[in-house]
Amino acid sequence: MRRRSNRVAVESSSVVAATRWLKLTVAYDGAAYAGWQWQPTEPTVQGVLQDAWRTITQEEPRLTASGRTDAGVHAEGQVVGVETASTIEPRRLLRGLNALLPDDVVIRAVDPAPAGFHATHDSLRKTYRYQLHTGPTPPLFDRRHVWHWRAGPLDAERMGQGGACFVGRHDFVSLESVGSERSSTVRTITDLTVTTRPVDGGERIDITVTGDGFLYNMVRTIAGTLVEVGRGSKPPEWVAEVLAARNRAKAGQTAPPQGLFLVRVEYS
CATH class of the missing domain: 3.30.70.660 (Pseudouridine synthase I, catalytic domain, C-terminal subdomain)
Structure with a gap:
């Protein structure tokens, strides 16, 4: 899980009372991970994504994924929902997250989502x-x-x-x-x-x-x-x-x- 070398400056957001929902489209090579779901002693996709989000926004994220892929399983279009108070624009979040993530995990898109968006329950x-x-x-x-x-x-x-x-x-x-x-x-x-x-x-x-x-x-x-x-x-x-x-x-x-x-x- 080598880190990317093309770093960008990490921005901190001002936290306000209002929140918004975002939809992240995530691709990853699952070979090095013990699946999507966070585990205390094993590397997971959720774990590295939470670390990157925490660094940029200073928030403790609560992420919902469309599904919990198992160890060794890959994704081209995993969807992750997050509620955030950060005011960072989606394009800057996209750039910042990808700069911090390992090179086997890529955020392909950060898009606005409807209020209350849940990546698991809302999927068709x-x-x-x-x-x-x-x-x-x-x-x-x-x-x-x-x-x-x-x-x-x-x-x-x-x-x-x-x-x-x-x-x-x-x-x-x-x-x-x-x-x-x-x-x-x-x-x-x-x-x-x-x-x-x-x-x-x-x-x-x-x-x-x-x-x-x-x-x-x-x-x-x-x-x-x-x-x-x-x-x-x-x-x-x-x-x-x-x-x-x-x-x-x-x-x-x-x-x-x-x-x-x-x-x-x-x-x-």
Whole structure:
């Protein structure tokens, strides 16, 4: 987590009684972090962002994220909400935060948000992408950003056929890992695509999925389940059986974290 060398002057704001809400769009390489959520003894994305915010504004921030990405998971468009009394303009906050953050975390935008904005509760849809690399040779430069599948080729067309079974409103309890209690395990998937292209002597396969919400490790289990279809051990229609079983043991493995990206979060 090397610090950037292009420093800018850190500004302090005058604190007034009125507050405002801001929406930060954040990208990060999660390889060096124990996830999004702050931990007292481990480096986290929330932790480094809070440190930078505290330095610039002299405030103790209360940040809400659209989702708590796990250790090793990445983001291209994580959304973070913050209520602040700082009067620093968004463009100066953007510049100042990026000067203080490690070079594997970048604030892409600082925008005004409606009063009471909550990045988690106000989100309408999220899009995730899971990335695989097939082939005998490990991908050197993408090694922290893909699941390197060594056990033979994967049929992306069959994976897409199986993935179509996930689209719609279903009970996804078969794809939820233990560790997060939810009042309901019903979610709506509006789109799921499987694309492929040749790269580095093998193939890059991307599973992109959009929905109104996701259970703990749901996208990684979708990937692990579709790999079973792609390798030929299960037919595409087996995916519907997994959903109907309502039993985690019937689905595929939880894919490794490094292939997962939070791509974007949509709001009204």
